[in-house]
Amino acid sequence: MCSQTVPRVFVSYSWDTEQHRAWVLNLATRLRTEGGVDVILDQWDAVPGDQLPQFMSKAVRESDFVLIVCTPNYKSKSDSGTGGVGYEGDIMTGEVLTEQNHRKFIPILREGAWSSAAPSWVTGKYYVKLTGQPYSKEAYCDLLKTLHGKRATAPPIGRAPSFAADKQDLLAIGNDILTLANEILQTNQDALVPLIRNPVRRYSVGPDLTALYQQQRHRARFSEWKAFLEELEASTSDPFERSVCEGLLEAVNDLCTAFYTYERSVDDKGEFETTKHFVELVLGDRGSDPRWYQLDDSEVRRIAERYLENLRRSVDLLGSVVGTLRARR
Numbered sequence: 001m002c003s004q005t006v007p008r009v010f011v012s013y014s015w016d017t018e019q020h021r022a023w024v025l026n027l028a029t030r031l032r033t034e035g036g037v038d039v040i041l042d043q044w045d046a047v048p049g050d051q052l053p054q055f056m057s058k059a060v061r062e063s064d065f066v067l068i069v070c071t072p073n074y075k076s077k078s079d080s081g082t083g084g085v086g087y088e089g090d091i092m093t094g095e096v097l098t099e100q101n102h103r104k105f106i107p108i109l110r111e112g113a114w115s116s117a118a119p120s121w122v123t124g125k126y127y128v129k130l131t132g133q134p135y136s137k138e139a140y141c142d143l144l145k146t147l148h149g150k151r152a153t154a155p156p157i158g159r160a161p162s163f164a165a166d167k168q169d170l171l172a173i174g175n176d177i178l179t180l181a182n183e184i185l186q187t188n189q190d191a192l193v194p195l196i197r198n199p200v201r202r203y204s205v206g207p208d209l210t211a212l213y214q215q216q217r218h219r220a221r222f223s224e225w226k227a228f229l230e231e232l233e234a235s236t237s238d239p240f241e242r243s244v245c246e247g248l249l250e251a252v253n254d255l256c257t258a259f260y261t262y263e264r265s266v267d268d269k270g271e272f273e274t275t276k277h278f279v280e281l282v283l284g285d286r287g288s289d290p291r292w293y294q295l296d297d298s299e300v301r302r303i304a305e306r307y308l309e310n311l312r313r314s315v316d317l318l319g320s321v322v323g324t325l326r327a328r329r
Contacts (some may be wrong), residue, residue, distance in 0.1 A: 002044035005036055005062045005147075006036060006037070006038050007038065007065060007148060008038045008040065008062065008063045008064045008065075009031065009037050009038065009039050009064065009065045009067060009147060010039075010040040010041075010059040010060055010061055010063040010065075010066045010067070010202065011024060011027075011028055011039060011040070011041050011066075011067045011069065011094065012060075012066055012068050012069065012085070012088045012092070013068075013069035013071075013074065013085075014069075014071060014073050014074040014077055014083075014085045014147050016071055016073045016074075016111075020110070020111075021043070021072060024041070024043075024069055025043050025109070025173035027039070027069075027130070028041045029319045031144070031147075034179060035144050035147070036147075036148070037144075037147055037163050040059045040063060043235045043238075043327075045059070052084065053087060055093065056084060056087060056088050057091055060088060060092055060095065061091075063104075063120045064104070064147075065104055065105075065106055065146075065147055066104060066106070067106055067108055067143075067195065068092075068105060068106065068107045068108065068119075068122060069110050070107050070109050070110060070114075070117040070118050070119070070127070071110050071111040071112060071117050072109075072111065072112045072116050072117050074100070074117065074119065075116065075117050075118060075119050075120075078119035078120075078121075079119055081167070089119060089121070092105055092121075093121050096121075099308070101295045102125070105122065105125070106125075106127075106128065106143070106146065107125050107128070108127065108128045108129075108130050108143070109127050109128070109129045109130065109131055109134045110130055110131060111131065112169060114127065128140075128142060128146075129144045129306070130143075136228050169244075170232075170241065170244055170325060171322070171325040171326065173225060173228070173229075173248070173319060174244070174248055174318070174322040174325055175319035175322060176185070176225075177225055177248065177251070177252065177318060178315070178318045178319060178322050179221070180221065181251070181255055181311075181314060181318055184255070184311065185204065185308075185311045185312065187207050187309070188311055189308060192259050192304045192307070192308055195300075195301075195304055196285060196301050196304050196305060197241075198296075199300040199301050200297065222255060223250075223256070225251070225252055226249060226252050226256075229245045229248050229249050229252070230245075230249065232245055233246065233249070240328065244321060244325060245319070247317065247321035247324075248318070248321055250316050250317060251315075251317040251318040251321065254310065254313065254314035254317065255314045
């Protein structure tokens with residue numbers, strides 16, 4: 001807004017009848033004298049001799065808000081582009097297109113149905129209904145609060161409640177994590193045990209090994225559980241519940257880390273040293289450095305065995321925590 005304390009408002013309307021002009025004057029007077037609004041109105045701001053196009057253009061451009069008093073006659077003139085209403089409509093639509101300041105232009109329904117009184121370019125807008133005599137006090141207050149930036153706003157977002165309010169809920173979460181962890185372990189064992197027995201299989205990537213890539217999709221689910229357990233651990237006052245959360249979190253962290261088992265290797269000349277993702281290494285990913293193929297088969301076997309051992313350790317830890325929960329039911 002141009003003004004921080006007193007909103008500057010221009011009223012756009014059509015001269016339908018003397019009664020309508022009087023109504024617009026009364027509304028503008030009320031806003032100015034009772035509402036603390038600096039209203040610009042042709043009935044007191046434009047005098048004989050003024051350049052009306054210049055007056056209208058300046059009023060629209062320099063105002064914080066423009067009130068559009070909608071009637072069937074106003075719609076007809078605006079849509080057809082005739083008279084002062086048509087000129088003002090061109091200015092307003094041009095400003096909306098260039099500035100994207102839609103909230104500056106506030107429609108007021110004075111007469112008729114909205115579909116028959118609203119110009120085409122404002123039909124989708126939230127409008128203030130000031131029909132009838134007297135018009136709605138609530139609608140007028142809504143307009144006044146809008147002009148002063150005092151409309152109700154959403155309260156701050158509070159902390160999410162604990163959805164694991166009892167041990168039964170926590171046990172359900174533990175069972176879900178353990179079930180998925182066992183599925184991941186089984187899939188990886190099915191793919192890697194044959195590889196451990198015959199490391200040369202890394203040179204030909206098959207469906208059983210590429211499945212290892214797919215297991216990484218589970219990290220998203222573990223991340224959700226991790227966030228939940230961290231929130232519960234921080235909010236609970238139950239020592240047992242906090243201890244269970246710590247155990248589950250440790251296991252979840254181990255599982256997530258296992259997918260990123262990195263190894264540092266040096267070739268037989270001592271010239272090559274780098275760090276790679278385990279899956280890329282074992283699969284011999286064609287997009288990785290071809291020197292990975294220089295790794296000895298025994299080294300590939302050792303890395304695969306270590307990867308599976310990390311998964312087994314995490315599953316064992318999960319089983320222990322879940323078993324403790326079951327015993328306390």
